[in-house]
Amino acid sequence: MLTNLDLLELTTFRRELHQFPEISGEEVETARRITEALKALSPTRILTGLGGHGVAALFDSGEEGPTVLFRAELDALPIAEQNDIAWASTIKGKSHVCGHDGHMTMLLALGRMIARTPVARGRVVLMFQPAEEDGSGAKAVVADPAYTDIQADWAFAIHIEPGRPFGYVSTCAGLINCASLGLKIKLNGKTAHAADPEDGISPAQAVAQLIPALDALGNGGxxxxxxxxxxxxHVNVGEPTFGIAPGEAAIYATLRTAGDNGMENLEAEARGLALSASAQFGLGVEFDVCDSFAASINDADAYAVAVAAMDGIGVMHSDAGVPMRASEDFGVFGWGAKAAMLCLGPGEDYAALHNPDYDFPDDLIPVGSAIFERIARDLLGTATAVPTP
Incomplete structure (x- = not known):
């Protein structure tokens, strides 16, 4: 269990993380702070540099059993914070208005409890993953050769989700977060004097044709x-001037589907529309893919384990509000493990994620870490021998 001193120290640490946010791929100092905090717990092993700046702490019981991974995210967002709090971001234009500072702290809280009272069998992995916000981090971590040493059999994550009562969890078996992909379409023509547009090749008509055609590929529901x-x-055609007929254009489109296979088909159709329009109007076309997220699918067995754990400690839960259109790259860990994502409520009227006035509620630290600990105990048991101080 966590003591009052634990909660005071963890809250202080969470607020320190909040003051020094680093965006995807730049989490050098955040990883250093996490590594130093983990050293105090004396895990069996600490791995650094996973998939970039990822950090993982391994607690090995020495007895045969499954490996259970719990994940948090290191990165922040390129959003200027607007909060009148003593621990507001000190980094201009960057902030932890995503809740990741709280997720990391819940994992450190779990580490304290596992360090004091080890599991009886198997291994616990605390995974602090880089670059979640752009969808690249989880893929980079599992592709890292070092990850094979801590390959998970089970994987769990908690993400704070405003709009739910405090301490209430939304989750379900099956789809929990959609797959998504950012597709940039660049159309290349030829500029001309605005008085003689026929001397150039304008992408304007192709853009006018593509916008409704792309929209029609997926209407939600x-x-x-x-x-x-x-x-x-985002759409951009030419330059903001009156004397030049445009020669270039760019369209940014976010594609979302309920599964990874559906995303492959949707992307192919979107590219096909752009290729057809470019050919029709004599344009060159280039594509760039950004922020590619795999779908997050909750394994039925992992979901059942999480539900039993929450029932065991009296955490209310349901499938209200899930699955979600929003994306999360945690699903990648489910490619090689039985995985489940839980959405933890901070209060129904709490500030929304990615809003400039968002701040993680510290009172959720013991709630999230208690869920994680019960999952670990249910799967791995508790050692009966008292650890050596």
């Missing part, structure tokens, strides 16, 4: 197996 959504997020 029910989150069933056929769910598809295309959202145009």
């Amino acid at each position: 029910a989150l069933d197996d056929d769910f598809r959504l295309v959202t145009i997020t």
Whole structure:
């Protein structure tokens, strides 16, 4: 269990993380702070540099059993914080308005409890993953050769989700977070004087044709197996001037589907539309993929383990509000493990994630870590021998 001193120290640490946010791929100091905090717990092993700046702590019982991984995220967002709190971000234009500072702290709280009272069998892995916000981090971690040393049999994560009562968890078996992909379409033509547009090759008509055509590929609707959504997020044609007929254009579209196979099909169709339009209007076309997230699918067995753990400690839960259109790269850990994501409520009227006035509620630290600990005990038991101080 956590003591009052634990909660005071963990809260102080969480607020320190909040003051020094680092965005995806830049989590050098955050990883250092986490590594130093983990050293105090004397885990069996600490791995650093996983998939970039990832850090993992391994607690090995020395007895045969499964490996159970619990994941948190290191990165913050490129959003300027607007909060009147003593621990507000000190880094201009960057902030932990995503809750990741709290997720990391819940994992450290779990580490304290496992260090004091080890599991009876198997291994616990505390995974602090880089670059969740752009979808690249989990893939980089599992592709890292060092990950094979801590390959999980079970994987669990908690993400704070406003709109739910405090301490209430939303989760379900099956789809929990949609797959998504950012597709940038660049159309290349030829500029001309605005008085003689026929001397150039303008992408304007192709853009006008593509916007509704892309929209029509996916209109949202029910989150069933056929769910598809295309959202145009940015369009640029030429330069903001009156004397030049445009020669270039760019369209940014976010694609969402209920599964990874559906994403492959949707992306192929979107590319096909762009290729057809570019050919029709004599344009070159280039594609770039950004922020690619695999679908997160809750394994039925992992979901059942999480539900039993929450029931065991009296945490209320249901499938309200899930699955979600929003994406999360935790699903990658489910490619090689039985995985489940839990959505933990901070209060129904709490500030929304990615809002400039968001701050993680510290009172959730013991709630999330208690769920994690019960999952670990249910799967791995508790050692009866008292550890050597």
